[in-house]
Amino acid sequence: MQRSHRGAVITVLVLAFITGILVFAYQTRDKNGSNAPITAVGSTALQPLVEAAGEDFQKSHPGISVTVQGGGSGTGLSQISQGAVSLGNSDLYAEEKKGIKSQDLVDHRVAVVGIMPIVNKQVGVNNLTLSQLTDIFTGKVTNWKQVGGADQKIVLVNRAAGSGTRAAFEKWAMGGATSKEAQEQDSSGMVKSIVQNTPGAISYVAFAYQSNDVATLNVNGVAPTNENVENGSYPIWSYEHIYTKGQATGDTKKFLAYMNSTSFQKKYVEKLGYISVHKMQIDRDRNGLITRK
Amino acid sequence: MNAKTADKVATGVIYTIAASVALVLIAMLAFILVRGLPHLSWHFLTAPARSFEAGGGIGIQLFNSFYLLILAMLISFPIALGAAIYLNEYAKPSLFINIVRTAIEVMSSLPSVVVGLFGFLIFVVKFHLGFSILSGAIALTIFNLPILTRSIETSLSQIPNLQREAGAALGLSRFETVIHIILPASVPSIVTGVVISAGRVFGEAAALIYTAGQSAPALNFADWNPFNMASPLSPFRPAETLAVHIWKINSEGIMPDLSAVSAGASAVLIIVVLLFNFSARRLGTLLYKKLTNS
């Protein structure tokens, strides 16, 4: 009997001690940081950029904390439209995502991402027209010799349905056509290594994933470079969006202004493989209407 | 073929099979370690990860993994222990117990993706916990509970009934028998079970991707107040673990030293799990000696 009583007493003492420490910690917590933090959720492609911005922003604005989380564009958009987070990161226009009420969402375009077709090095092609690309991805063309390459079967490697890269590619490279059912990969890294190792493979990745292991194709004779996207001659690219519910206010507004500042765009955007919105000489709306700036 | 030759042939085949299984494991371990060990350094183990430059480490991810593991274990161990004690010591065969047992078994074969998604919608979204250590710990608890309950129950059931009868003969209540006789006697195998399930929790990724999140914000290791966001102890911060980190950089990584980080992180993960396994056996034997005074 004595023994179990002793056990109970010790348990109570330990619990009291822990509670005491917690209360003390709560009392002495850093009150500056207790402002509602800015939370950004969504696109994994945009995540590193927003994270970099968040880290820098916290340094220059002590007391404001920025948490950046992935989860995918769909998550970002559904969370922001419910008002559960301060910023929703997305690779697509909210209007393009099924099931999102986009009326009260405000779009902030923070960067541009260029997308380039990549092929296995042995296919012997270095340029395709947009219509050839469309034919290949819709399955009309099935052998590389039909587009002037080696006699090899074409192996399509697609991106996950609903992903930003795929949506942009289907929209701007294939004129809105749907690609043939083929293997899908969730990630650019995987896509690259598959294309590198599979004879006859073709896929597409963001400019950031450029590498010498795969061959990059020119589109309509234009090389996929930042300059060509900026001056409007290279067609396959999309904006990276950060959405707010209603106009941004307070800390969130400051943060977005920081992301759009010349210093941030210069310092990080290109380093991370995006194209700065400041350098774009053209503006393109959701329907493809291009206006020179 | 007569019985003698058949015996020899069969023995040979079985030897080959066992050897090849051992070989597969050794090859896998060697592969991971050979690829990963050269990248390990103090810097790699402690530095924060970098998303787009070379030279990042896995410091925060490593800390997150351990912290999440400890939290998940703190929550799940008492529950699993209680449930296992009931199942093994009190329960009489009945429809209810049958259903509960099935429930636990179903839970243990529940795809961890489903656990993760459940945690995502309930804790992250509904309860507004966000992608956080807390959400992750709860998801891991759900993932861990059935495994732990089963392993503790097995440990308890291995204690011969003689001990229970001896307790009853001494006039102890069943509860006292459990606390003072059965539990101490089964501590070694319970500890082994706990540590081995800790290994599984440590390597779990699918349940965490959508609960603890895929980002590891910088931590201030001078601030141990759990109510501050930057504190390593804060349960409300998003916390990418090592296993999630490996999955993520293999999918979306753009740092130039990606394959090195991936190989190094895999090696660390394996080493930690190995350590868990070895220490489980050591601790088990040690405790057994100590508790039984033999």
Added chain:
Amino acid sequence: MDLITEKIKKTSLSTKQDRFGKFISISALILISAIVVLIFAFVITRGIATFTTNKVSVTDFLFGTNWNPSVVDKKTGLPGVGALPLIVGSMAVTFLAAIIATPFAIGTAVFMTEISKKRGAKIMQPVIELLVGIPSVVYGVIGLTVVVPVIRSIFGGTGLGILSGTIVLFVMILPTITSMTVDTLKGVPRHYRESALAIGATRWQMIYKVVLRAAIPGILTAIVFGMARAFGEALAVQMVIGNAANMPNSLVSPAATLTSVLTMGIGNTVMGSLQNNVLWSLAMILLLMSLIFNVLIRMIGRKGEMK
């Protein structure tokens, strides 16, 4: 006298303690059951929305072969929600992995319990436990860097597909099946073996005709348990299977499983939309399958109970 009666009739301290212990432990048990019920209720309400809110017919979902929920099929005017390719993909990798793993698992288990107990305990036991501990992400990485290139160089193509998935899963479920088989074999009473040897059976005859026969239900349970694990495995499979939601027509062409589609899609879809709801329906199938596996295990267990 009264005092004594009262004292005896009063609930003793021990009984109180016992009740307390019983209360604590049963509440833990109820908590676990509640979580299971909650998960089931939750996934099923979500998963059923596809059929109630989005009016997808169950047969289209289970037997349709066109999986492409974000695109409306021109012929039917409905989004492609046929999950059959995914179900077939999941089944294929699961069964193939179990078929390959079983002989290895039984062989290893027999080695550990019947042939070389000492080496079994010293070498194989740790080996098996370590294999259990290797995280599935690491299996995925190994699959991607070792298995896939080997398959590619032998069969051509991308190397991603059911075969690669099978091999990775085979290694993943091998330790599970093995360790459970070991437990069963250890449970076969010693006098079975002794009587077999006493009537002049060789060791192999004893193993094959007596020990394994007696252990069949346990071994079956182990296999089904391994299959349940394989069926629910997500990340490792997703990395090596290629994720093409076509009806698989060869072992080396890309295919998809329920789990791979689920993990890839959930972040890209919007909650409450059809695209998201179908994913929950997939989760529901996973859940029901693990229920079926468990019922199977119990049935096998009950049938083979040694009396």
